[in-house]
Amino acid sequence: xxxxxxxxxxxxxxxxxxxxxxxxxxxxxxxxxxxxxxxxxxxxxxxxxxxxxxxxxxxxxxxxxxxxxxxxxxxxxxxxxxxxxxxxxxxxxxxxxxxxxxxxxxxxxxxxxxxxxxxxxxxxxxxxxxxxxxxxxxxxxxxxxxxxxxxxxxxxxxxxxxxxxxxxxxxxxxxxxxxxxxxxxxxxxxxxxxxxxxxxxxxxxxxxxxxxxxxxxxxxxxxxxxxxxxxxxxxxxxxxxxxxxxxxxxxxxxxxxxxxxxxxxxxxxxxxxxxxxxxxxxxxxxxxxxxxxxxxxxxxxxxxxxxxxxxxxxxx
Amino acid sequence: xxxxxxxxxxxxxxxxxxxxxxxxxxxxxxxxxxxxxxxxxxxxxxxxxxxxxxxxxxxxxxxxxxxxxxxxxxxxxxxxxxxxxxxxxxxxxxxxxxxxxxxxxxxxxxxxxxxxxxxxxxxxxxxxxxxxxxxxxxxxxxxxxxxxxxxxxxxxxxxxxxxxxxxxxxxxxxxxxxxxxxxxxxxxxxxxxxxxxxxxxxxxxxxxxxxxxxxxxxxxxxxxxxxxxxxxxxxxxxxxxxxxxxxxxxxxxxxxxxxxxxxxxxxx
Ligand SMILES: Nc1ncnc2c1ncn2[C@@H]1O[C@H](COP(=O)(O)OP(=O)(O)OP(=O)(O)O)[C@@H](O)[C@H]1O
Ligand SMILES: [Mg+2]
Numbered sequence: 001x002x003x004x005x006x007x008x009x010x011x012x013x014x015x016x017x018x019x020x021x022x023x024x025x026x027x028x029x030x031x032x033x034x035x036x037x038x039x040x041x042x043x044x045x046x047x048x049x050x051x052x053x054x055x056x057x058x059x060x061x062x063x064x065x066x067x068x069x070x071x072x073x074x075x076x077x078x079x080x081x082x083x084x085x086x087x088x089x090x091x092x093x094x095x096x097x098x099x100x101x102x103x104x105x106x107x108x109x110x111x112x113x114x115x116x117x118x119x120x121x122x123x124x125x126x127x128x129x130x131x132x133x134x135x136x137x138x139x140x141x142x143x144x145x146x147x148x149x150x151x152x153x154x155x156x157x158x159x160x161x162x163x164x165x166x167x168x169x170x171x172x173x174x175x176x177x178x179x180x181x182x183x184x185x186x187x188x189x190x191x192x193x194x195x196x197x198x199x200x201x202x203x204x205x206x207x208x209x210x211x212x213x214x215x216x217x218x219x220x221x222x223x224x225x226x227x228x229x230x231x232x233x234x235x236x237x238x239x240x241x242x243x244x245x246x247x248x249x250x251x252x253x254x255x256x257x258x259x260x261x262x263x264x265x266x267x268x269x270x271x272x273x274x275x276x277x278x279x280x281x282x283x284x285x286x287x288x289x290x291x292x293x294x295x296x297x298x299x300x301x302x303x304x305x306x307x308x309x310x311x312x313x314x315x316x
Numbered sequence: 317x318x319x320x321x322x323x324x325x326x327x328x329x330x331x332x333x334x335x336x337x338x339x340x341x342x343x344x345x346x347x348x349x350x351x352x353x354x355x356x357x358x359x360x361x362x363x364x365x366x367x368x369x370x371x372x373x374x375x376x377x378x379x380x381x382x383x384x385x386x387x388x389x390x391x392x393x394x395x396x397x398x399x400x401x402x403x404x405x406x407x408x409x410x411x412x413x414x415x416x417x418x419x420x421x422x423x424x425x426x427x428x429x430x431x432x433x434x435x436x437x438x439x440x441x442x443x444x445x446x447x448x449x450x451x452x453x454x455x456x457x458x459x460x461x462x463x464x465x466x467x468x469x470x471x472x473x474x475x476x477x478x479x480x481x482x483x484x485x486x487x488x489x490x491x492x493x494x495x496x497x498x499x500x501x502x503x504x505x506x507x508x509x510x511x512x513x514x515x516x517x518x519x520x521x522x523x524x525x526x527x528x529x530x531x532x533x534x535x536x537x538x539x540x541x542x543x544x545x546x547x548x549x550x551x552x553x554x555x556x557x558x559x560x561x562x563x564x565x566x567x568x569x570x571x572x573x574x575x576x577x578x579x580x581x582x583x584x
Contacts, residue, residue: 013584057404060582077408085404091396095333107322108405152401 001071003160003191004033004056009065011051024312025051027215028065033193033208035159038186040202040223041195043212044306049195050088052212053164056193057085069160081109084153088164088195090145094138098129098148101137102155109156123151128177142169150178154185161185163194167201179204199298211302213309219301226301234268237289238281245284263289319407323415324422331385331423343377343431351438363458364546366442370435371466371542378428378474383497385423386481389416390578391490399583410575413482417571420478424471432467456548465556466545472563473539477501479570480534486578504536534566 009029012022026048033039043049054060056067058075072079092101099120106116124133127147132140137148146169153161166182167175182205185192196202202209203223210220219226239262241249246264249256255267268274278288351366390413393399402412436459443451443458456462480500484493507530517523538559541551 054583057400059400059403060584061580077406080404080406083404085400087397087400087404090401091398092401093330093398095330104322104326105401105405108319108402108407110406 001035002032003035003037004031004039004067004069004193006031006052006056006067007065009052009055009067010063011048011055011060012063022063024215026055027312029212029215029217031210031217031220033191035191036186036189037207038182038192038205039194040206040209041193041212042197042199042202042209042302043195043218044197047212047306048215049212050164051215053085053088053162053193053195056162081156082159084156084158084161086149086153086161086163086166089168090149092137092145092148092152095136097134097136098124098140098151099133101148102152105152106155119155123154126154126181127151128174143171143174146170147174150181154181158190160191160193163192165196166194167196167198175201199302203298209298211305213306214312216309216312218305218309223298231270232294233270234272234274235290235292235294236266236268236274236277236281237263237291238266238286239263239289240285240287242285245281245286267294319411320415320418323402323407323412324417324419327389327416327419328422328426331381331420339377339381339427343373343434347373347434347438351442363439363442363446363454363456366438367435367460367463367546368542370438371463371470371546374428374431374435374467375470375473375540375542377431378424378470379477379501381424381427382420382474382478383481383494383501386420386478387485387490387493387497389420390482390485391493394583395490397583403583409579413486413575413578414571417478417482420482421475424474424478428467428471428474432464435463456546460545460548462548462551463545465551466541469539469541469556469559472560473536476534476536476539476563476567476570479567479574483570483574483577486574486581500533501536504534505540506537507533507535508537535562538562 006029009026010024011026013025014020015023029048029052041049041052051060055062056069056074067074069076069079070082096104102120102123103113103116106119107113111119121130121133124130127150129144129147129151132144137145140148146166150163150166153163163182166178170178179201182192182194186205192205194205206223208220208222209226211218237259241262241264249264249266253266253268257265259265268277274291278291282288347366347370350369354365354369393402399412403409407415439458439460446458451458477497481493481497484496488496538555541555543549544551
């Protein structure tokens, strides 16, 4: 059973005051996230990431389609005991301290006061707010609130965590903490579904990603499969090139770059069969230093899909 | 149930931390100042005036708390989006709403209790200081337990007004919810006049409309027995029972409607 499933999830917002028209924020999103996976939900601003997360949390209701979490329809209150959610730019009550807020939430999760106390202390330490536990949230910075948000998402030792841009507002240290935190969750077997437009985070963390653009799923799959599929070519570095061979290289390979210590970098096309090229070059007296595939970075891949996404329908 | 209780507690704690204690202090100070002044100015009437003023202040302060906190309870959470944190916990939307309601009712109860104690304290001291001859002329004793009848009905009215505020705030802006609640409170006190509208005009549709409005708008006049109590006039137990039953039904309907509307809302 997948941890998260969505089935043609669609959301229209009514926009315009005098003549409200539907605006399709999300269009037929079908996804499935396996248990234990770290899943990156990527897309540019306004793509529909937060809309999807709000639908999964049943903060908004779908125009059509459906979604299930841990096998139950979204909105099943019992399932909320087993999940955590961090909203985009979260806000909590100004007049409470971090400790009070989390204790309140812990009690809602069904912990007794004593259990709540230890649980709250442990998550506050985990997000690095141990020292500020008694401070009112009013005096917290953006990044500190973000950490409170993470703490409350992890409070109940969830089986599935939903994070809407978990890195936003965090300093480089904080981002690394969050990366480590997500990796820690994965080790524990927790399913993590997070949205982001920061691709390096996704590259570092995710088993699988989905790219959403203009409200539609543009691509999804295992990160290495997606990028390998987009193989651009190979970079072959050779050395000890005999004079006779060197003279023929530009004609045979087009792109030839001389590197230090007599090394030469050659660029091969994606379909160049590097094994064959290497044996030929060896036979002609060169030694092989290295061979590397040249891939689209996630960024290139992302750009390509986002640019080619069709504009979303409005005023249906 | 536990979830509602936890939510109610949070509301209560917020109100204690925020504004409510101030209103109690203001009330107590006003009460004492007014009663001293007035007992200097009038002879014999002072007890009635203190009671009148005290009960009126009690219901007005209560109304302000019920409306302004009541409207903010839900709208603030939705506007600032703190509702995202709560509604993704194991807490249904109905529990969320009922917790808010219960919390404000708790706040009102504590508030009214403190104000009632202040009122009785002022009456007790005025009584001590009044000469024997003056006491004989009063229609009702100074420290009159029957005033509690009026206060119970004020509390019931405020519970109803809170339910109104909560109801409007599940689908309108804070401003509209405040205006509508206050408007209905005013209309509710003059509502009984609508029943006898037939004696004033004789256009059938107008009378029919007045009837409909009469049944839809809460009828708040029966909750006001301040005058009777102050003058030591007996308030029938049956009147109190009927009025409380009316409040219970009206509140039940309002909360059901609120839960239904709130349960289907998008929090964008
Ligand atoms: N309340 C709303 N009313 C009307 N349109 C909305 C509303 N909320 C979102 N939208 C529209 O829906 C689309 C998707 O928005 P969404 O918030 O899901 O984007 P996102 O992918 O989370 O973007 P970001 O990276 O900026 O957070 C946007 O085009 C936005 O304009
Ligand atoms: Mg977003």
